[in-house]
Amino acid sequence: MSIAELLWVEKYRPRTLDDIVNQKEVVERLKVFVRERSMPHLLFAGPPGTGKTTAAHALAHDLYGENYRQYMLELNASDERGINVIREKVKEFARSRAPEGVPFKVILLDESDNMTGDAQQALRRLMELYTASTRFILVANYPSKIIDPIQSRCAFFRFTPLSRDDVVGRLRYIAEREGVDYDDEALDTIYEISEGDMRRAINVLQAASAMGKVTIETVYKVVGMARPREVREMLKQALSGDFTGARNLMRKLMLEYGLSGEDIVRQVHREIFSQEVNIPEELRVMIADYLGEIHFRLIEGSDDDIQLSALLAWLALMGKRLK
C-alpha cells in the first residue's frame, strides 16, 4: 500500500470509454467517433455527477492516447466567466496547428450553462471560426440555458441519473479495493442521500470510512458535518432575536471556512426547509423569498457583510413577530 493517498473521486475515475460502466447508449455513440476519427461539436447534458466530464476526458483519451491533455483545452465557465478570457485562450489554442495524425483538437467547455447570453453569442462565433481545426465539447447541467444556435450546431447527448445499482455497485467496488469495513445498507443510504450524484456518493464514502466502519449512522454523521453546524446555529440565533450573536457566527463562517456571502446564502437556503429548524411553514417561504432578494444583491456586487447583516436583522424581526 502506498503512503500517499488521493481523493477517491480522482483515484477511481474511469480513464477510458471502456472503463465507463453506465450511460451505455452515450458511450456506444462516442466509440463510433473514436473508430472513425471524426466527430461534430458535442453537447453533454445531465445532472451533476453522472459522468459528463469524465466521458469527455475518456473520449479524448481514446482519441489521442495517454498524453491526450496536450490536445485538449479545458475551460470552466463557472471559474472563467469573462468571455474575453475564453476568447483569448480559445484563439491561442486554435491557432497552433494540429500535429501530424491528429484530425482535430478538442476544447472542453465545462459548466457552459453558466455563461451569460452575451458570452454564448460570442462562443457561437468562435465555434464557427475554428471548426476546421477544433471541436467543442460543451458540458451542461441544464441544456435549456444554452442558446438555440449553439444547440443546433452540436450533437446532443443526454446523461441520465445513475441507477441505484450503478452507484451502489461502484461504491462496493471501491470499498473492497480500499479494504473498507462497511454495512451493505450504508451504501444504499449513501445512494439515497447523493441522489444519483456519483461524485458526492464517493466523497461521502471516503469521509465516512475515515471515521471507522461505514454504517448508516456514520453516513448520516458525515452528511450532517459537511455543512458547517454554524449555519443552522446562526439561523436559530437570529430567529430567537439575538442579532449580534448570529452575526458573530456569520463572521466565523466567513473566517474559518473561507465562505463567501453567496456560499452562506446557499447553505441557509438548504437549512430553511429542514424539519430540524422549527418554524411555521409559511415563514419558510417568506425566508426563501427574502433570501432570493439578498442573493440577487450579492450577485450585483454589493458588500457580503452588509447583505448578510440585513438578512439576519430581518430574521430577528420575523423571530420577534413569532413570539
Next chain:
Amino acid sequence: MDKKIPWIVKYRPRRVEEVVDQDDAKRLLREWLGQWARGRVPERRAALLYGPPGVGKTSLVEALAREFDFEVLELNASDYRRKTDIERTVGVAAGKRPLFKKGLLILMDEVDGIDPRVDEGGVEALLEVVKSTSNPLVFTANDPWREQIRPLRELCLMVEFKELSEGAIVSLLQRICEGERLQCDKEALKLIAERSMGDARAAVNDLQAVAEGYGRVTVDVVRALIRGRDKSLNIWRTLNSIVYAKQAWMAKKAVTQSEVDYETLITWLSDNIPKKYTEPEDLYRAYEALSRATLQIARSKTSGEWSLLPYVFDLIGPGITFARTSGSISKEKYGFPEKVRLAIQLKTTREIREKLAEQLARNTLTSKSTVKNEIIPYLTIIFRNTSNPIIAARIAIGYRLDKETIKFLAGPNTENVLKTIEKIRKAKPEEVKEEKPETKKQSKTTKEERTAKNNKAKSTGSLDEFLKRS
C-alpha cells in the same frame, strides 16, 4: 521666528525615534527594509502604509531610509496614474541602481487615488512593477480598502498607522513651542490637538498659523481662529449626527460633510447600528437601508453612472436616522469596526481556500466552485477527525499540501495531522519523496489499486500497523 520654512518641514522627524507613536509600524517596516539592506529580497517587495492623514507615514519612511542609508525617490501617484506614466516612471525606477547611497527606495503617495475608469490599466501596471522591482517600493494610502487597489493590497506588506492620540500631538506641539521660544497655553494646545482629530500635520499647521498671525497662542485666539471655519466632522461625530438628527437634511449634511468617504462610513455604521438601535424593527429597517445603499454603489460602479451616488447618501444618512421609529437610542459607546480588523485574516483564509480549490479542480476535473462546495467539506471532515489522523496525513502527502492548507482543513486537529505526517516521513522517507501526484497520476493509480487488492488492508488502525503494512 523664521517665517520662510513651514514648521511641518522644519520639525519633520529626522530619526525614527522622533516619529510619534506607531511602534508596530516602526517594527514591521524596519524589519522589511532591513532585509533589503542586507541584500535579500523580501517575499513582499512592496509595502502599503495606510492610515489617516498626518500620522507619520511619509516621515517614518524617510527616517528609516536615513537609518539604512537609502536614497528616497518620491513620486506622487496623482501625477502618474496611467499605465504609460507608471511604466515610464515607477517602472524605470524599479530597476535603477542608487547613485550616491547604499540603496534606493521608491515612495509613491496617495495610491488609493487611482481612478479605475480614468486611469485605465494603472493598477495593473503597478502590479507588474511590484512583482519585479529590484528596489523597495512603498505606497501610502488613507483608505486601503478601496476596491480599485484590492489586487495591490494582496501583493503588499500591509502596515497600519493609527490615529495619533491627543496627548501625543500636544507634546509634539509643546516641543515646537520650545524650539520657537513661543509662549503657549497648554489648554490652547489641547484645543488645537482636539481639532486636528489625530492629524499631526494639521495641528502643526494650525499652530504656525495662530503663532504667526497673533504672536501668542492662547485659548481665546485659537477659539477665534477655529470659529467660522467649515469644520469637517470626524467619524464619531458623523455617526452621532446621523443617529441623533432631528430632520432629514441634518442627517444628509452629516454624510456629505464627513471627512470619511461613504464606503468607510457604511462599514462603521454596519458595526455600530446594533449598539445604538435595540428594537428589531429599527434594526431591520436600518440594515435594509444599508443593504440598498451598497447595492446602489455596486450599480453605479458597474454602469459608471456616478449620478446614482447621491441616493447612497440619502440611504446612509436619513435612511439610518429614520429607520428608528419606536425604540430608544442605547447609551452604548461606538466602537471600531470588527470587520476592518477581520478583513486581513479573512483575506488569508480565502486565499488558502482558493489555492486549494484551484489545485483540486485540476486534479478532479471540475470547477473551483464544485470543489469548494462538494469536495472541501468532506476533506474537512477527514482532516478534523481526531481519532484517525493517518488518512488525513496520507492525503496531505498525496497532494503535497503545505502547512497553511493543512491548518485550514484540520483546524483544532492540525498538530495531530502534522505529527503523523512527520512520523510517516521519518519511517518512509524515500516513498514520500517520490510522490508526484500530478505527473505520475496514471501509473500510480494502477499500482495502488493492485497493491490494495493484494493485501486488502484496512485503512484504519494504528500508525505503526499502517507503516508495517505499507
